[in-house]
Amino acid sequence: MSLLRSSRCQDASWAPQILHWAVIEGDRRIVVREFTDAIRSAVDPRHFVDAMADIRATLETIERCCATVPGEVEPVARDQNLFELKISFKTWGLLVRIYETEDPRLPGYLVALRAHQKVVNVSQQDIDQMQNLEIDIASRRWVSGGIVKTCGLAVIANSR
Numbered sequence: 001m002s003l004l005r006s007s008r009c010q011d012a013s014w015a016p017q018i019l020h021w022a023v024i025e026g027d028r029r030i031v032v033r034e035f036t037d038a039i040r041s042a043v044d045p046r047h048f049v050d051a052m053a054d055i056r057a058t059l060e061t062i063e064r065c066c067a068t069v070p071g072e073v074e075p076v077a078r079d080q081n082l083f084e085l086k087i088s089f090k091t092w093g094l095l096v097r098i099y100e101t102e103d104p105r106l107p108g109y110l111v112a113l114r115a116h117q118k119v120v121n122v123s124q125q126d127i128d129q130m131q132n133l134e135i136d137i138a139s140r141r142w143v144s145g146g147i148v149k150t151c152g153l154a155v156i157a158n159s160r
Contacts, residue, residue, distance in 0.1 A: 007073045007083045008065060008102050009110065015065035019100070020109045024141055035098065035115035042094045042117055051092040058087055062110070078132065079139045082113070095120060097131075099138035114138035 008014035024030040043051040062085060067073045076082035076099065085098040095118040100110045116134050120127060 005075045005080070007067070007075070009062045009067040009073045009083070009085070010065065012065045014107075015063075016108070017063050017065060017110050018108060019059055019063055020106075020111050022111050022113050022141060031112050031115055035096065035112075038096045038115055038117035039094065042096075043092045047092060051089065051094060054089055054092070055087055055094075055096075076135055076138075078135050079142075081142055082135065082138055083110075085112075097134065099135060101142055113141045 008017055021028050021031045021035075039051060039055065040048065061067060062073065067085075072086055074084050074086070076084055081101050082099050083102065085100060087096040087098070088094065097116055097118050098112050099114040100112045102110055114134055114137050118127075119130055122130075
């Protein structure tokens with residue numbers, strides 16, 4: 001397992017990419033809800049709109065394939081099909097993770113499979129265990145072969 005593989009998000013020649021929220025059990029909103037719930041659980045409601053503006057800017061940078069902040073996008077060692085998008089804003093006390101795949105059959109899309117708030121106020125062992133559970137959810141979603149529908153294109157997410 002090489003950790004040297006890189007994401008399209010870090011190579012401008014792949015731009016632009018579209019972050020597509022995976023269709024899980026026929027519902028595209030599941031991963032979006034995970035994402036917004038993670039943000040709402042960390043950010044004061046009075047600052048939610050401002051936090052979302054910062055997050056949108058970060059996601060746009062990723063879609064433009066300009067993710068150059070060290071560690072912003074990393075390959076997942078446990079699953080060679082996944083990358084971890086790390087969204088961190090100390091201003092908002094926010095650590096959100098999105099696990100995505102970059103299917104070669106969808107060269108213009110990053111498919112978000114799981115989103116969650118990263119918990120850090122526990123032991124490193126607990127952090128690792130919780131993170132592995134989140135990665136496992138994303139892996140199961142990928143392997144289960146959910147359908148990704150984008151721009152009229154229907155592709156089985158994993159037809160191996």
